[in-house]
Every structure is written in C-alpha cells, then in structure tokens.
Ligand SMILES: Cc1cc2nc3c(=O)[nH]c(=O)nc-3n(C[C@H](O)[C@H](O)[C@H](O)COP(=O)(O)OP(=O)(O)OC[C@H]3O[C@@H](n4cnc5c(N)ncnc54)[C@H](O)[C@@H]3O)c2cc1C
C-alpha cells in the first residue's frame with residue numbers, strides 16, 4: 001500500500017514499490033495525461049511535479065513518492081474545468097501541435113513560473129531543456145511561457161488590489 | 163524484488179550487510195540499468211530519504227580539520243544552486259542532464275556510478291575531495307583520487323556505501339571553474355570535461371589542480387601540467403605550450419560519442435578556458451557552508 005498526495009487529494013493505492021510512477025498514474029489511477037515517450041529520462045513527456053519540482057515519472061519508483069505530493073497535468077486546470085493561464089497561453093500562442101509533449105511542457109513551465117514570472121529567454125530554455133518537442137520548433141512554446149508569466153503576474157496584481 | 167527504505171544510515175548499513183542488495187539513491191542511473199536488463203537486484207535499498215544523508219554544512223573530519231560536508235543524497239539540483247560550494251562543482255552539477263534529472267539524481271549517485279563522463283567527478287578531484295564510506299562495522303575515508311578504479315568501478319565493497327563527500331574548508335578560498343563539451347546544449351553527455359582550481363598569489367598561479375573527465379577510464383589529475391603552470395602568470399602561457407603536458411596525461415578513446423583525437427584537441431581548449439576563468443577572479447567566491 002502506498003500513500004501519497006496527488007493533485008491535492010490524499011491517495012492510497014495497492015502498488016508495488018518498484019513499479020514506475022508513470023504506470024501507477026496511468027494504469028492505477030487512470031490519469032493518462034502523463035505521456036510516455038522514451039521511458040529512459042530523455043524526452044520529458046512523462047514530467048510530473050514532485051513536491052513542486054519537475055521529475056521524470058518514467059524513472060521514478062513508486063516507493064519514492066510515499067508521503068509526498070505530486071502534481072500531474074490533470075491537477076493544473078481548476079476543478080470546474082477552467083484552464084490554467086499556462087494552458088490558455090499555450091493554446092493562444094499556437095504552442096501545441098500533436099500535443100504529446102504538452103503535458104510535460106506545461107508542468108515544467110509551471111515549476112519555472114512558480115519561482116519566477118518574468119524569466120529571461122535563457123532561463124526558459126534551461127527550464128525546458130529536458131522536454132523535447134518534435135513538432136513546434138520551440139519558438140511558440142517559448143512565447144507561450146512568456147505570455148503565461150505575464151498573465152500570472154497580472155492575476156496576482158489584481159488579487160493584490162482586491 | 164524487495165524494496166527497502168531504511169530510516170537511518172546504521173539501519174541501511176545493516177540491511178546492506180545482510181542482504182548484499184543494491185543501493186538506490188535518485189535511481190536515474192539505476193533505473194535505466196534495470197530496465198535495460200544490465201542488473202537484476204533481488205533487494206533495492208533506497209537511502210534517498212535518510213535525513214542525515216542530505217545537505218551541505220561545515221563539519222570537522224577524522225583528522226580534526228574543518229571541512230565542507232555534503233551528504234551523499236544531496237540532489238544535483240541542490241549542489242548546482244548552493245552558494246556554499248566552489249564554483250567548479252556548481253558548474254559541473256549544472257551540466258548534468260535536465261532539470262528533471264537534476265531534481266532526482268544525487269551527487270553520491272554520480273560519484274558511485276563512476277561513469278568516466280560523470281560531470282561532478284573532475285570538479286571533486288580538483289577540490290581534493292575525500293569520501294566517507296560506511297559499512298555496518300564503521301566508516302573509512304578515501305581520497306577522491308584513489309576511489310575510482312575503472313569505468314563504473316570503484317573501491318566500494320559490496321557492504322559499503324558512500325555517506326559523505328568532504329571538501330577542505332580552504333576550497334572556498336580558491337578560484338575554480340568547470341568546462342564541458344557535449345553534442346548539444348541541453349542534456350548532453352560530456353565528450354570531454356575539465357575542472358581547474360587555483361589561488362592567485364601576486365598574479366601568479368599557485369596551489370593549482372587540473373582534473374579532466376571523459377578522456378580516460380577514470381577522472382585524472384594532470385600533474386605535469388600543474389607543475390608546468392605553477393608560479394607562472396596566466397598571460398605567460400599560451401594554448402600551444404599547454405598541449406604537450408596535457409596530451410602526456412590523458413588516454414582518450416574512440417567511442418560512439420566522439421573520436422580520441424577530437425577529445426584531445428577539445429580537452430586542451432577546455433582546460434585553457436577554465437584556467438582563464440579562474441585567473442579572471444583573484445580569490446574564491448563561495449561563502450562557505452553555514453557562513
Ligand atoms: C536522461 C539522462 C541524462 C543524464 N545526463 C547526465 C549528465 O549530463 N552528466 C552526468 O554526469 N550524468 C548524467 N546522467 C546520469 C545520472 O543522472 C547521474 O549520474 C546521477 O547523479 C545519478 O544519481 P542517482 O542518485 O540517480 O543514482 P542512482 O541511479 O540511484 O545510483 C547510481 C549507482 O550508484 C550507486 N549508488 C548511488 N548512491 C550511492 C551511495 N551513496 N553509496 C553507494 N552506492 C551508491 C547505485 O547502487 C547505482 O549503482 C543522466 C541520466 C539520465 C537518465
């Protein structure tokens with residue numbers, strides 16, 4: 001039995017501690033937004049947040065998430081289905097083509113913008129260096145990350161004013 | 163397969179002694195070995211959540227000397243971000259994989275994996291690091307230069323694991339730099355890397371250490387080059403003068419990533435570059451753990 005927090009909710013699950021977290025998520029919890037590309041830590045399609053930090057769920061053994069908190073792409077939009085500003089920015093900027101890399105890209109972006117809403121180009125490239133995209137050529141993804149940062153800043157300004 | 167998560171180092175040492183299982187830290191290398199079928203451990207001993215194996219702080223070593231102590235399970239991301247560590251080690255950590263890999267992977271895993279291209283090995287060698295190895299009977303300390311015995315081979319016995327890495331407190335007063343070259347910018351394995359540490363005394367290089375990785379079965383100190391450079395001003399030396407003492411020291415191989423002759427050329431340039439960065443600062447730049 002493994003206990004952890006997933007997308008804000010406490011989860012208890014029968015799983016082998018040496019199973020991969022990506023399998024626990026997809027097969028055990030039905031959270032299929034997390035994608036498997038290489039299965040070897042190279043492509044980042046399987047990126048999730050572990051205590052707020054991006055990690056490859058294809059390399060992560062289930063025993064390692066006991067008593068910790070993970071966030072998957074399903075935990076990014078709000079409960080009522082409204083998209084997160086990062087997701088909106090990806091759509092608006094045309095940063096999604098086939099979409100296979102997108103869950104991982106969004107989570108790496110979330111980890112970056114949680115720390116810094118106005119990253120420099122170099123910081124964006126660094127934050128996304130573990131996420132491969134075979135479609136977009138990255139330009140539009142970088143634009144989307146910038147745009148998302150602006151929107152988040154705007155949001156927190158407004159909240160500050162309220 | 164049994165998966166164990168001991169809560170202290172003594173428990174980990176006892177379990178390792180009795181089971182002769184495989185130590186698991188971040189698992190970024192270990193997982194890939196298991197998935198590729200290179201190893202089939204019966205017992206995995208996950209030491210990554212043992213509190214005392216994490217963190218960077220000032221301590222006194224077995225010789226009563228002040229050291230910067232790094233827990234073996236400190237993540238590569240924590241090393242890269244630490245203000246308390248010499249520049250070359252932070253730069254080496256930053257060169258490892260991707261953010262995702264650095265958040266999972268540990269410095270102890272990088273060391274014990276003993277890949278000739280491990281990016282923290284040359285930095286640790288040029289900082290005179292010492293490794294504290296733990297077994298159920300107690301600990302022993304071994305110098306970084308005696309630890310690696312071949313590609314993926316170390317002096318670790320089956321009942322031992324790495325507990326701490328220790329750097330002399332004085333390493334924070336040195337200027338240091340790391341350089342690597344891979345085949346692309348993000349997430350590339352080093353084809354060659356170099357790390358230099360030194361102290362400038364009246365504009366002259368002293369207390370110099372030059373270490374290189376990926377160009378021999380183990381990371382190497384370039385003693386001949388250190389001798390040649392000691393006491394000189396950086397302006398007096400040129401890349402051409404460098405070549406001989408470097409090429410005498412290294413034994414690169416041809417492999418899938420690059421050729422031996424490319425590695426030789428590039429190593430000379432990387433060492434020169436790292437040296438130039440060191441010389442441009444006149445003293446160390448880290449604050450020292452806990453300072
Ligand atoms: C996609 C990808 C990219 C990578 N890129 C790089 C790179 O650019 N540069 C680089 O240097 N490395 C790279 N690596 C390799 C790896 O991520 C690092 O070597 C990492 O530091 C390993 O740490 P870990 O904690 O994950 O080790 P683990 O996988 O947990 O362990 C590695 C080995 O060391 C042993 N071990 C671990 N800790 C200890 C200990 N304390 N005592 C005794 N034995 C121990 C284990 O038994 C195992 O044999 C990459 C890996 C992947 C998957």
Ligand code: FES
Nearest residue numbers: 037038039044058
């Ligand atoms: S599927 Fe995990 S990194 Fe590619």
Ligand code: FES
Nearest residue numbers: 097098133134135
């Ligand atoms: S949109 Fe297809 S891989 Fe990125």
